[in-house]
Amino acid sequence: MEEAIIQPAAFDLIVVGTGLLESVIAAAASSSGKTVLHLDPNPFYGGHFSSLPLHDLTSFLASQSQFQPSDPRCPSSPQPEGSDHTSVHLATRPLYSALNVTSYSAEPLESRKFNLDLTGPRVFFCADSAVDLMLKSGTSRYMEFKNVDASFVFDKNSGGLASVPDSRSAIFKDTSLSYREKNQLMSVFKLVQGHFEAAGSADSDGGGRRISREDLERPFAEFLNRMQLPQKIKSIILYAIAMADYDQDDLEACKDALKTEDGLDRLALYHSSVGRFPTALGALLYPLYGQGELPQAFCRRAAVKGCLYVLRMPVLAILADKDTGSYKGVKLASGQELFSHRLVLDPSFKVPLPLANSPPASLQDSSHVVGLRDVQGKVARGICITKSSLKPNVSNCLVICPPRSLYPEQVMAIRVLQIGTNLAVCPSGMFVFYLSALCEDAVEGKQLLETAISSLFSVPTSGSPEDTSAGQSENTEALKPMLLWGALYIQELTMLFQKMYPDEEFFPNTASSDQIEDDSGLDHET
């Protein structure tokens, strides 16, 4: 294979993988005047954040579900005589597991008409700092967003979907809440508003509207209990507005009990999202053509600022100083060796530790290499395709199944995002659903999603949907969307936790570099 030689051979920063976070870093570093090389082994931008046609998605997921065989071209150490560095082979690891794809459709789906997201973020809050980042970095010019029209919660009593009254006018319009519940829900919103207004004022206790520090440290669920809210309202606030994952009522089982302070922050974020943009009435945004547009927009921004892009270029090894073991550069599949001060790696890479002939952990400590590493847990993801909406006349919506709403042992909230034709991710007349839930292991994750799918959709038992629909005479079943295609898989959670270039401004004229961490938080928000 003829490989082009990359010139020059030395950069300030090499970024491997064009996922969202890597692309943000590349764009930020380029904007700060660094020389950046951005590499991706895939023939497309976006890595794990890309949106792919149906077949590409399944084959990518399948390929990433297993350990890559060692590249035969990878030369094993030692390096030629006289070289001052050694090469350390980079292993990749699968980010996905337990992939399970089923097609129920009699006719094959038109693969190319789909733009399916591999992983999150699925949606943004209008007031999220990531949205600010896109506005300030100028990447928003390359994208178009649409509003998620509505939110619903799965109501275990009725088995149906109840709308989420998430604003003053939504509470006013809601027909399912009693007058008392309307008053209670609005009181919570007002309390939160009062708290933040008081916190913003110079007055130390803000006229008594500020919630005490002691109370802020206590669990949010307890705080809501003290306001004597009925379970229904509590559930809406905790899981559909504050977007909590774990069952907040069972503090022993709950791994991530939401503190009152954080709960209030999330409510405030939600409320400042509603009506932030005149064209988006709801709180949530989704990019047109799928989330794969996001990394592409940042890559485009980086390219404008001088970042060099090379696709279809796997990285085989890291080059380390022979004596100190510190990072020097990377070795590409083409055989070329490139050098840089710093390196950012895609989360699928495993950085071998400790490096041979070097002091342990020096590679990490020197902060020259930033890997996107594991956080606790996994996320179960599902993609479903149907020909009808979960709610009539609603194209895009978010559905929350709060803990214990589907079955008594359900400890996690499940989020289901429905995207219709107007976001150009599926053929006209179809709907794509993204399901996600945090989980401990694949078994739990699959159980969560499978229950959600069977509660929300009607799943044909055989390969042909016509056979089963004839057998279903019940009204409630008939109203559920018929599943045409479904995929379930488990994804490892990753998170960036290091600061690079702490002295540089993160996108000139933007906010602090802490935002890298904020943004990374997004990938397990939905």
Place this chain on the structure above:
Amino acid sequence: MHGRPRKAPTPEEQRGLAEKAAKLRSLQSQFLQNHHGKIYTKEALEITAKLLEANPEHYTAWNYRKLAVEHNLGRPEAAAGSDFIDSVFAEELRVAESALKRNYKSYGAWHHRKWVLSKGHSSTDREMRLLNLYQRQDTRNFHTWNYRRFITALKSIPAEQELQFTTDMINENFSNYSAWHNRSVLLSHLLEEKAQGYFPKEKILSEEYEFVRNALFTDPDDQSGWFYHLWLVDQTVKVDAPMLVSSWPPHDYDFSNPKDCTLDDCGFFSYTAFKYNTGKFPLVLYFSEAVEGINASTVTFEAEYDIDTNLTWTPLSTYNSVSAQAWVTHLNIPDRKINFPKAYPVKVSLGHSQGIISSSGIPYSHRSCITVYIPLHDSQKAEGQKLERILWTDENFCNLETLCQKSNSLNSVLQLRIKEEIDPTAFKWNVETIANEIAHCRELLSWSTCKIGKLTLARLLMAHGAMMVFNSPDSLSMVHFAEVLELYRSLIELDPTHSQYYKDEYSLVFLKKVILLSVNYSCGVGWGEAPLVASSIESVLGYCHQYSDSTSLSTSGCLCLRLSNLSLSRIGSVEKFLWLQMLDLSHNQLRSIEGLEAMQLLSFLNLSNNKIGSFTALDPLRLLKSLEVLDISYNEIGSHTVDTRRYLCTSPLSHTARSDWNFEEFRICNDSVTNYWEAFSLFRELNLIQLDIVGNAVADDKFKSFLHKLLPGLKWLDGEVLL
């Protein structure tokens, strides 16, 4: 647009403003030159266009443009074709629009636009787009709502469609007075026309109650929903047509019939200076609301005795000369020769011919017929009486409660009501609806303290009570006076800025309670379940006294209502006291005595130790021709440097000032009478014998000598005998 704090301009901003002002001034002087010279050229119009773009509030410039349009339409080009006319108006619309871009709350610009469109030369298609643009910018801007009504009328857009628009706007944000208001306007029309889908009224109103309840419960502190709720309550409670509520003399009350217990004996007519002095007897009609059109043709009389049928009716109102809640006329008192023992009956009929209408334009439709008995002239009693000075001290009064049979007769007077034909099922929906609203209001208040919710509950409870009592007086135990009074008490504390209003309402409810309970007391309804009326001190009897000054024969035995020391700030329930001659309202918090003018028999009035701030506040007294004794000591007359009331009332410039008044006659020292104008216009029309005015800032020696001159019949001024 709302809730933006004002900031002081920075030096740069100030410089900018100064520059702008200089530019404006030059434009303005050019414009005024053109205006004076009646120059309406294109260039001249361009200058005003610039001026109005910079300052859309320049009314003169807008008017100049109107003149220019009229002028240009008179030019020969106008006759040639409509293109020219269209372009003239199009230019006006353009100028108005660019002015509105600068300030979309400009009265002048909106008005100009209306003027242009009302000429009928311009298309209205653009207007809806413009409106939608501005209504998105500020959904509550009342200018645009106002203009919207104008345009929808012009384009004949159906009210149903506009109603849906208000629904949409309210759904978006229910904190929108303008949208709620327009909703009430549109619904009024639809209900009145009984448009398809808007009948019956009850069904629509029930739906509206539910709709607005969502707003009230979602955010009880937002007043816009309550404002609409108030309108709904008004639609539910309001009796469409005005009604006759009471009269003097009372209907069917025979002074001579022993069964009715003669009023004379129990002190009602112990002192009756009025009728004997003038030889006339007052007949008062009191309506449920202000009406106009009471005259000899709308109110007819039937009597065996030949009475003057061409009577003059006077509206008892201080500020309106055509409509009033109470109307008075004077009948001639026949002499004894007629063959009646003590009184003769007169049948008064109303509503048999058109002409009586309420202030909201609804005609009086009940055919009412009442019989009043006019007492006859008693010459023996009438002559040779000499009035002694009235002393308002406690020892001169004897509580009527102790005088049992007299209290019975009083009660029988209070009980009298004008019988109306009422369909008992007619108010069923209304009563139930109000009861339902009361239940919801109580629920809301059970977990939140909401001022306007409390006020609404108090109003609902009173409305409910009034409807219940109207339907059947026996249901009085259903009226929750104690709860209402408690609500107002807590509102006075919760909301000090509006405490005066709550105090007024408290006073009105208190008076209603006192009167209604006394009626019921005598009806003999059991009060077992109603602990609040355990003692008759709660009823009017506790406040009725007989005046018994040992030195005065003439006034002895006169019945006095003593409502002193009750923190009253307003007078109400006057319709029940049309017979009253002696009234003690001392030691209260009265600032106004509105309503008192209906008590045409009132001769003795004590208003001492109140908060009356000016003579104009006493204006109702001018209508009390029988008033002889007045105590206004220890008030605040003259303490307030600016008397805001005077702008509402009679002044030297007002048409009510009589041309035959010679002010110069009352000149004191070198001061003009205009210093005492208010006092002059009040006392000039009274024939007081006794006046107490001490304890007011105004009452100095100079003022007293002015009064002495003004009131030649005065015998006692602040207790001093005048010679």
